[in-house]
Amino acid sequence: GQQVMQIPQYQHVQEGEDFTTYCNSSTTLSNIQWYKQRPGGHPVFLIQLVKSGEVKKQKRLTFQFGEAKKNSSLHITATQTTDVGTYFCAALRGGKLIFGQGTTLQVKP
Amino acid sequence: SQTIHQWPATLVQPVGSPLSLECTVEGTSNPNLYWYRQAAGRGLQLLFYSVGIGQISSEVPQNLSASRPQDRQFILSSKKLLLSDSGFYLCAWSVREETQYFGPGTRLLVL
Numbered sequence: 001g002q003q004v005m006q007i008p009q010y011q012h013v014q015e016g017e018d019f020t021t022y023c024n025s026s027t028t029l030s031n032i033q034w035y036k037q038r039p040g041g042h043p044v045f046l047i048q049l050v051k052s053g054e055v056k057k058q059k060r061l062t063f064q065f066g067e068a069k070k071n072s073s074l075h076i077t078a079t080q081t082t083d084v085g086t087y088f089c090a091a092l093r094g095g096k097l098i099f100g101q102g103t104t105l106q107v108k109p
Numbered sequence: 110s111q112t113i114h115q116w117p118a119t120l121v122q123p124v125g126s127p128l129s130l131e132c133t134v135e136g137t138s139n140p141n142l143y144w145y146r147q148a149a150g151r152g153l154q155l156l157f158y159s160v161g162i163g164q165i166s167s168e169v170p171q172n173l174s175a176s177r178p179q180d181r182q183f184i185l186s187s188k189k190l191l192l193s194d195s196g197f198y199l200c201a202w203s204v205r206e207e208t209q210y211f212g213p214g215t216r217l218l219v220l
Contacts, residue, residue, distance in 0.1 A: 033208065041155070042199055042211040085163050088153065095141075095160075096168075101152040 004091045006100030014108050019076040021103035023089035031092055032065055032072040037102070041060040046074075079107050111136035115200050115212035122219055123160065128173075128187040130215050132200030140202040142183040143209065144175055147197040159183060195219045 005024045013019050025033065031050045035043040047056055049065035049072060056063045060083075062075045076083055086104045090097040112152045122128060129220045135138055144156040154167045157175035165175050172191050181201055195218050201209040 034205065043209075045208045048208060090209075092206055096155060096158060097209055098165045099153045099155075104150070 004089060004100045006089055008103055009101065010104050010106070012106045012108065013079050015081060016078050019079050019083070019105055020087050020103075021074050021087050021089075022071045022098050023074075023091075023099055025070050025091060029072075029091045030069075032099065033090045033092075034063060034072075034074055035088045035090060035099075037058075038087050039090065041085075042089060054056045074107075079105070081107050081108055081109050111202075111210065111212060113200060113202055115198075115213040117215060118213065119216045120218070121215065122190050124161055124192055124219055125189050127162045128185070128190050128194070128217070130185040130198055130200075130217075132183040132185075132212055134183075134202045137181070137202065137204065138178060139211060141206065142177060143201040143203070144158060144183065144185050145199040145201065147214075149196070153199070157185070184220055193218050 007022050007046055012018055012032055033048045034046040035042045036046055047063050049063055052069050053067045054065040060077045062071045072089055084105060084107050086102040088102045089100040116131055136208050141160050143158045145153045146156055147153050157165055157167055159165050159177045162177055162180055172194060173185060178195050196218060198215045202210040203209045
């Protein structure tokens with residue numbers, strides 16, 4: 001099926017450590033979007049990547065789109081407690097967004 | 110600016126009772142509208158989406174239905190709730206097939 005696989009499912013880090021979540025597809029993606037959902041909240045759009053090999057940064061967050069446009073990653077440098085939440089990647093297919101299962105990040109102060 | 114509203118915020122319903130969740134969008138015209146369900150600690154499952162008034166696409170067979178009586182109104186319904194219908198229901202809108210913006214969600218507990 002047309003799935004977007006996201007790993008890991010959970011990640012616990014000490015505050016100040018780095019964090020990375022990965023998103024993979026068996027087929028080429030036209031674009032990839034990333035969302036963050038805080039505990040008890042709703043998903044909020046972070047960024048969209050469109051070009052092969054694209055890298056975008058938002059402060060401590062770095063987003064990459066693979067050269068083959070089949071994978072993407074989100075890297076957080078020096079995590080803070082405010083980074084806690086679930087991070088979803090999503091790929092546009094057939095007019096719909098297909099979401100990965102998400103990576104839930106816990107940060108220990 | 111665009112805003113999206115959902116109500117109620119929380120709902121506790123007995124098994125077998127009907128359901129009606131409402132979602133409205135302001136500040137945009139002819140949006141794509143979506144209903145998702147999220148089980149506790151899980152990902153987002155797309156239930157329905159609509160590209161226009163009266164146009165509903167169902168993604169998974171289930172106990173729920175959706176309607177779009179007006180351009181910026183999307184309603185999720187059930188005639189008889191099941192225990193398995195419990196979850197966090199999220200409405201979202203987008204311009205065509207671009208970024209989706211989510212509402213605050215409704216937490217439904219079926220007892």
